[in-house]
Amino acid sequence: MARGTTRRSLAELTESIGDKSPVDGKTAALQPRTPTTAPLSHLVANPRNPRRDIGDLSDLASIKDRQLQSALVVSREAYLKLWPEDLDAIEDALWVVINGCRRLEAARKYGRVELDIVVKNEVASDRVSLLTAAIDENIGRRDFDVIEEAEAVERLVAECGGRASEAAKRLNRTEGWVSQRRSLLKLAPELQEALRAGELAVRVARGLAQVPWEEQVARWHAEQENAGKKQEGVEAPKPGPKLRPASAPRIVKALSRFEPEPAILAEALRDYLDAGQLTQLVSALQATR
The missing domain is CATH 3.90.1530 (Conserved hypothetical protein from pyrococcus furiosus pfu- 392566-001, ParB domain)
Structure with missing residues (x-):
């Protein structure tokens, strides 16, 4: 040992050299x-x-x-x-x-x-583990395209040997959920696009997927038309206190006397209709001129 030097432990030597230490023949490159x-x-x-x-x-x-x-x-x-x-x-x-x-x-x-x-x-x-991850x-993300989700579930089922139950287990979902997602791939292209655009609800799409492919679009349009009619029925004015149906006979009576006395009809209508309805009536009458 050189004069003036001190003995150093193996641990101290390794620490001083760092990752390039050749101790035990191991290097950082190997680890x-x-x-x-x-x-x-x-x-x-x-x-x-x-x-x-x-x-x-x-x-x-x-x-x-x-x-x-x-x-x-x-x-x-x-x-x-x-x-x-x-x-x-x-x-x-x-x-x-x-x-x-x-x-x-x-x-x-x-x-x-x-x-x-x-x-x-x-x-x-x-493959199953990676696809699942x-x-x-x-x-569950709001911005995840539901058709892409359905396609991914379909691929996972295929990797699981066609077993929907295994795919459901991997995803911590019910087998029914897996089945419902896969059914969306049976939709006609037009309906898939409507689903992507948010124009078609998933619950409605699941039902349409059970309809023969060539009938799906027509069925959807028919359902939309029926829904529109129902909506119109909900929004249509309903008889209420402001309509005062008890005064309707006055209108009938006023109509029989309309030609000589139009003011009587106007008075009966003012009594029967509210302000908003009177405005609509005036607009309708002016539009017929």
Whole structure:
């Protein structure tokens, strides 16, 4: 030992050298740490994401300065083991975003250079697990297209060997819910678009899905027409205190005397109708001239 030096413990030596310590022949390169952040260039959105349209990202504009929730990712290798045919979609990315695709797109749009991530390759243990994780993030969101949701549920049922009960179990939903969502795919294209646009309620769509495909649109139009008539009936004026039906005989009597004495009819009408109805009557009479 050189003069003037002191003996140092193995722990102290390892600490002083840091991650490049050759102790036990191990290096940091052989023991990579799981990353908690990744540059956007290393990330790609899940090609099997049930959402085709990420929607309006303005609610995520603050991601430029802060990210409130990490994105869940799996490694490139873990993903391609399940879907090797997606190699072109993955390109050179190291991580595939399973939950957080909107955050990824918002980061790109608003100028964030990296994203906080959580690596969970166990999510990619099989296709069913990965699809379930992707669907789970979106189900129940108001901006999630209900037809896209139905398509995602259909894919999950297929991956479960066609067993709707297994898909329901994975999603923590009832088998009836799964069946109802799948039934929406039986709708005619026009009705699917109406459903997407919010013009057709899901509960009505489920009923129409049971009708033969070629009859669905006609049935929907008929139901709309009937609903419109009912609505008109609800909004039509109903007899009430202001109408004073007991004075109706005065109008009949006044009509019999109308030609010589129109003022009598006017007085009877003023007694029978309220102010709003009188205004409507005047407008109607003027329109007939």
